[in-house]
């Protein structure tokens with residue numbers, strides 16, 4: 001069947017994705033898709049395979065099978081550095097900033113992968129707290145500041161599709177709120193966002209659609225408008 005219109009076609013599509021760490025078969029057929037400008041959230045218990053899904057998309061996990069396309073381009077065939085160049089930015093759970101370098105230095109280092117990356121001035125406009133800390137080394141930043149710096153670094157590159165792994169983990173509620181505002185700002189600027197979250201209440205305010213993972217598979221998907229009707233089954237999947 002023909003697609004009805006191009007606007008609803010996925011920008012990023014993952015189909016029947018399987019992945020392995022060595023001999024350990026971890027993903028058993030993950031299927032999900034994200035449209036341009038959309039925010040999706042991947043939910044699931046610890047060990048369900050959420051992080052592995054992001055790592056497989058970005059190409060850190062190399063032993064994979066299935067289909068991953070971005071704007072129709074086959075990402076499975078690309079070496080990792082070319083995946084980033086296709087316009088994907090990944091913020092890992094461990095944040096990956098340079099601890100010994102200052103905020104300014106961290107923001108000066110990311111490679112440009114596409115046009116439209118934010119300037120350092122743009123970054124400081126949306127992260128005023130980072131500007132106040134611009135000469136502080138990464139080690140001296142709070143968890144929330146580190147998270148913001150990790151996201152800011154990706155925004156410097158020009159990536160328009162952001163894969164964010166548990167950005168709120170371990171952060172105080174007031175900082176979680178700040179991260180939520182930031183993601184909302186990015187959404188209004190047209191970024192496409194894949195958010196892995198355990199904090200369901202946080203994700204509920206941001207996502208357009210949800211994908212629920214269990215044992216290396218997507219077992220449910222629904223739009224935010226269906227959320228209240230799904231609460232019962234979600235409690236079961238997530239054990240919350």
Ligand SMILES: Nc1ncnc2c1ncn2[C@@H]1O[C@H](COP(=O)(O)OP(=O)(O)OP(=O)(O)O)[C@@H](O)[C@H]1O
Nearest residue numbers: 021024026044045046047048049050051052053198
């Ligand atoms: N480097 C690794 N080597 C071997 N097995 C791994 C590795 N990383 C994760 N796993 C296993 O893969 C499975 C999926 O883990 P993954 O980190 O993707 O889950 P997750 O849903 O992101 O959970 P969490 O919220 O705990 O990070 C788990 O069984 C985990 O133990």
